[in-house]
Amino acid sequence: MKEGKTGIEVSIAASIAAKLARVEVVAAYPITPQTHIVEHLSELVANGELDASYVNVESEHSAMSACCGASAAGARTFTSTSAQGMELMHEILFIASAMRFPIVMAAVNRALSSPLSIWGDHSDVMAARDTGWIMLFCENGQEVVDSIIMAFKVAEDRRVLLPVMVNLDGFSLSHVIEPIEFPSQEKVDAFLPPYDPLYTLHPDKPVTMGAYGMPELYTEAKYAQEMALINSKGVVIEVMDDFGKRFGRSYKPVETYNTEKADTVFIALGSINENIKTAIDMLKEEGREVGLIHLRLFRPFPSDELISALKGIKKVAVVERAMPGGAMNSPLFNEISSLVHSNKMGIQLSNFIVGLGGRDVNPEDFHGIIDDMSSPEAAKGAPKEEKNYRVIGVRG
C-alpha cells in the first residue's frame, strides 16, 4: 500500500483494515450492502495475500457460530453482516459476548424487511443493541479503517475480552469512494501484537466453555459480563489515545462540533453526522449557532463524556434512523432522556426520526428540525403530534 491517501471504496478499505490487523479466520455470508467487504477478503485469502482461513458458511447463524468456534480456538476472528443477516445471527451475538470472544464485526447498517429494503438505516443494529457487544459508529471511511484496527486492540485486551461491532452506514458509507490513508503493516503490527488468548480449546489443556449456568450462578455470571462491558470504556479511551499518538488521528468516544457558542445541539450516530455538520455550517452563515454531539461509542454508553459535552446546552435534538417500535421514543433518545433526567440537567429534548430505508437526509431537513424546536409548542414541551417524536418527511 502506497504512502499517503488512496481513493478507494470504503468496503474494500474495511477489508484491507482486517488484513492489516492480520485476521486469522473470517467466516461470513454475503449480504447487501456488506458483500464487497467479505468478497474482497475472500479474494485476499485466495490470492495468498492474507494468511487466514476463510470459512464459507450457509447462513449468518453459522457465520457467527463459526466465528465463536474460531475465537474459542484462539484465532483472531473477523466477520461482517447487515440487516436480515444480523437478525439471523442474533442468537449467537449473545453467545459471543457472554463467552467473551473478542470477535470484530463490521456491521454495514441496513433497514430490516418488510418492506424489503437493501438501503441504509439503523434498524438492524438497534435491534442488536443489548447483545453485550461493544459498539462503535463511524462517520467516514477513514474512521472505518482505524476503528477496525482499534477494535481488535480493545476486544483482545485482557481487561475486556468482548466482541466489538464497528458500525458503518450501508451505501452512504460502505459504497462511496473516499480518500483513505492506510497505516503501514509495521506500524499496525507494533500497535496490535498477535492475539494472546486467556483460554483456548486445546487437547493438552482441556477446559469447558459455555457450560450450563444454574440459577445459583447465572446472576453472578451476567453481572461479571456487564461489569466487563461497562469497564471496557476505559480501555476504549486508552486505545483511542494510543492510536492517536502512533498514527496521528485521534478519536474520542464522544466528540463535539461547534458546541462552544451553541445552546442547541444535535445528537446522532454514524455518517449522518457529516450531513449535520454541513447543515450547522449553513445555519452559521445565517447567524444561528447550533452544535453537534457525535457519539462514536454507543455501547458501553459513554454517560460521563455526554454529561460533560452537554454542559451549558439548553435544547437537544436526537436524530435517529430507526422507528421506536412502539416505545415512547427511538432507542438513542431513550438513553439520552434517561441521562438528562436522572442527572436533573433540565434540557429540552426532541426526537426526530429520519433517513429510514435509505431515504436521503438533506441539510434542509436539519434546518427544519431547528425551526421546529424553536416553536412555542416545543418550548412548552408539548408534542405537535400525538407522540413524542416526529418522523421527518413522512407524507400524509
Added chain:
Amino acid sequence: MAKPMDQYKWHELNVGCVIEEVGNAMEYKTGDWRSQKPVWNDAKCIKCGLCWLFCPDAAIYQKDDGLYAANLDYCKGCGICAKECKPGAITMVEEER
C-alpha cells in the same frame, strides 16, 4: 468446583465462565429429575449389557457379580434400559418421595 455454586461471588468467576477442571460434570447430580426408577429382576438378567450400552447418561454400571444396577445420583428414569432389555428383567417403578 472448589466450593459450592451458591458461594461464588461475581468477580471470582473465570472470564466467560470457563471451567478449567476436567470431569466436573459428575458434581452435578441430575438424578432428582426422576419420577420412575429401573428395578432389576436379577433372576431374569442374562448379563448381556444392553442396558449399560443404551443408557444415555452412563448411569448404569456392572457390579462385581456381573449383574447391572443404576447409579440413582444420575439416572433420570427415562426407561430406555427397560425398553431395550430383551429378557424383560427391568421394570420401571414409580419413585415414592
